[in-house]
Amino acid sequence: xxxxxxxxxxxxxxxxxxxxxxxxxxxxxxxxxxxxxxxxxxxxxxxxxxxxxxxxxxxxxxxxxxxxxxxxxxxxxxxxxxxxxxxxxxxxxxxxxxxxxxxxxxxxxxxxxxxxxxxxxxxxxxxxxxxxxxxxxxxxxxxxxxxxxxxxxxxxxxxxxxxxxxxxxxxxxxxxxxxxxxxxxxxxxxxxxxxxxxxxxxxxxxxxxxxxxxxxxxxxxxxxxxxxxxxxxxxxxxxxxxxxxxxxxxxxxxxxxxxxxxxxxxxxxxxxxxxxxxxxxxxxxxxxxxxxxxxxxxxx
Amino acid sequence: xxxxxxxxxxxxxxxxxxxxxxxxxxxxxxxxxxxxxxxxxxxxxxxxxxxxxxxxxxxxxxxxxxxxxxxxxxxxxxxxxxxxxxxxxxxxxxxxxxxxxxxxxxxxxxxxxxxxxxxxxxxxxxxxxxxxxxxxxxxxxxxxxxxxxxxxxxxxxxxxxxxxxxxxxxxxxxxxxxxxxxxxxxxxxxxxxxxxxxxxxxxxxxxxxxxxxxxxxxxxxxxxxxxxxxxxxxxxxxxxxxxxxxxxxxxxxxxxxxxxx
Numbered sequence: 001x002x003x004x005x006x007x008x009x010x011x012x013x014x015x016x017x018x019x020x021x022x023x024x025x026x027x028x029x030x031x032x033x034x035x036x037x038x039x040x041x042x043x044x045x046x047x048x049x050x051x052x053x054x055x056x057x058x059x060x061x062x063x064x065x066x067x068x069x070x071x072x073x074x075x076x077x078x079x080x081x082x083x084x085x086x087x088x089x090x091x092x093x094x095x096x097x098x099x100x101x102x103x104x105x106x107x108x109x110x111x112x113x114x115x116x117x118x119x120x121x122x123x124x125x126x127x128x129x130x131x132x133x134x135x136x137x138x139x140x141x142x143x144x145x146x147x148x149x150x151x152x153x154x155x156x157x158x159x160x161x162x163x164x165x166x167x168x169x170x171x172x173x174x175x176x177x178x179x180x181x182x183x184x185x186x187x188x189x190x191x192x193x194x195x196x197x198x199x200x201x202x203x204x205x206x207x208x209x210x211x212x213x214x215x216x217x218x219x220x221x222x223x224x225x226x227x228x229x230x231x232x233x234x235x236x237x238x239x240x241x242x243x244x245x246x247x248x249x250x251x252x253x254x255x256x257x258x259x260x261x262x263x264x265x266x267x268x269x270x271x272x273x274x275x276x277x278x279x280x281x282x283x284x285x286x287x288x289x290x291x292x293x294x295x296x297x298x299x300x
Numbered sequence: 301x302x303x304x305x306x307x308x309x310x311x312x313x314x315x316x317x318x319x320x321x322x323x324x325x326x327x328x329x330x331x332x333x334x335x336x337x338x339x340x341x342x343x344x345x346x347x348x349x350x351x352x353x354x355x356x357x358x359x360x361x362x363x364x365x366x367x368x369x370x371x372x373x374x375x376x377x378x379x380x381x382x383x384x385x386x387x388x389x390x391x392x393x394x395x396x397x398x399x400x401x402x403x404x405x406x407x408x409x410x411x412x413x414x415x416x417x418x419x420x421x422x423x424x425x426x427x428x429x430x431x432x433x434x435x436x437x438x439x440x441x442x443x444x445x446x447x448x449x450x451x452x453x454x455x456x457x458x459x460x461x462x463x464x465x466x467x468x469x470x471x472x473x474x475x476x477x478x479x480x481x482x483x484x485x486x487x488x489x490x491x492x493x494x495x496x497x498x499x500x501x502x503x504x505x506x507x508x509x510x511x512x513x514x515x516x517x518x519x520x521x522x523x524x525x526x527x528x529x530x531x532x533x534x535x536x537x538x539x540x541x542x543x544x545x546x547x548x549x550x551x552x553x554x555x556x557x558x559x560x561x
Contacts, residue, residue: 024524028524029525031305031523032306032523050540051540056518056528057517057528058518058527058528060518061350061351064347064350066351073540075539075540075541075542076541215350216350264520265350266525267521267522268350268352270393270523271306
């Protein structure tokens with residue numbers, strides 16, 4: 001039975017990764033799961049300098065999901081390279097670094113610094129809905145996405161995955177722009193912009209007023225967008241959005257994702273990632289699937 | 301490895317001890333390592349409510365392998381917990397957070413201050429301090445005469461009560477008790493609403509003593525990964541280097557001098 005998948009020339013032992021921002025750099029969850037069992041760890045977004053993020057409250061629970069407006073708090077690339085990359089190198093898993101920035105130059109600085117490190121792949125965050133500058137501003141207009149993708153591709157030494165926002169009118173237009181600009185793959189979906197109001201206090205549940213919705217509540221939206229994107233482009237798609245079980249993950253694979261990522265459910269059940277890895281194998285055994293690649297995009 | 305895990309638990313007993321305040325004992329292996337000031341995440345059974353609810357540990361019974369949680373109904377999740385009967389199976393995430401520094405302060409005259417639903421963690425703290433031979437004074441503040449945990453606390457130290465409406469004890473807050481009863485703490489350990497903790501931080505600064513305060517914030521993961529529950533710190537935090545400590549892992553207990561509240 002083969003569970004390996006190859007994305008932009010990088011071989012993952014299985015198609016299960018972590019969604020950026022839900023797993024740190026793996027340190028906190030290494031208490032719960034053996035990181036060696038994961039296909040890859042996708043890190044929390046890292047910028048050229050430390051970002052302090054948004055005021056609290058930053059999180060709020062919603063029906064079957066949650067809103068967050070962390071605001072990409074991160075220690076900056078220098079601390080990240082000294083601490084987080086060596087930590088992840090101890091494990092037999094692929095390292096995918098999520099890169100964020102306020103300007104294209106910020107992204108390029110991080111991408112260049114990561115060029116000579118042991119990082120396997122870059123995921124470019126052009127879809128965070130919770131910061132005022134950068135991030136989603138680059139990911140909601142096809143021409144902006146094309147521009148930043150091509151400039152990053154010109155400097156990057158690792159394969160580049162563009163992480164797309166669902167907060168757009170036509171996801172296929174964005175997927176095609178990333179592909180045309182030379183992206184090696186795309187990942188989707190980031191969170192859906194949402195809002196919650198505390199009716200007892202008559203105030204917003206989040207200090208940022210709006211936040212990104214994640215968790216099982218968004219899964220059908222994510223599956224639909226992965227399906228649409230996978231049919232619009234030839235580059236590989238990494239699918240995510242509300243994955244809680246192996247069955248959810250298989251749904252994304254069938255819709256056209258070459259790999260999947262577990263996000264908010266890490267917060268709910270810290271063992272979700274490894275349960276999904278093992279559950280996909282169980283599914284393959286049950287249905288006599290020899291190679292996980294046979295599942296990818298097989299529901300047309 | 302910190303030994304954190306998500307694990308099963310069984311409700312041993314449950315009763316209401318004041319309006320909307322419940323007292324629940326749970327059988328769980330987490331009792332083996334739990335300490336004063338730490339907390340656990342309690343999972344609602346209703347799967348539309350996904351996140352574990354952070355609840356402070358009120359008491360640890362290692363012999364029975366049980367934890368006592370005293371909590372207030374704050375929404376649908378805790379509302380569901382209050383309906384649980386003995387035998388109910390649930391799950392806990394824990395043990396989470398750093399806890400109070402007990403051994404380091406056993407030789408000092410410790411004053412514990414609890415306000416409202418910040419009172420429960422004072423019980424295990426008073427118990428552990430007494431076990432270490434410390435002289436413990438406990439000051440607890442309530443809104444009105446609906447007191448809870450007072451008799452439990454009296455086993456471990458001298459207890460003074462403040463009520464906002466003056467119906468029991470000193471009319472006012474926990475700091476009013478210190479003035480009225482002429483209590484001079486060498487170290488303070490506190491949990492309660494933010495205005496109370498701010499006042500304790502100022503008091504400790506003026507008296508040049510150490511105050512350990514337990515903070516609360518909306519949290520998601522409980523293990524330091526999501527960066528949801530941060531508080532401003534006076535120095536660069538070791539995780540993100542931006543003066544934001546994670547309440548769930550760097551706290552919930554902080555030296556009041558270290559946080560900007």
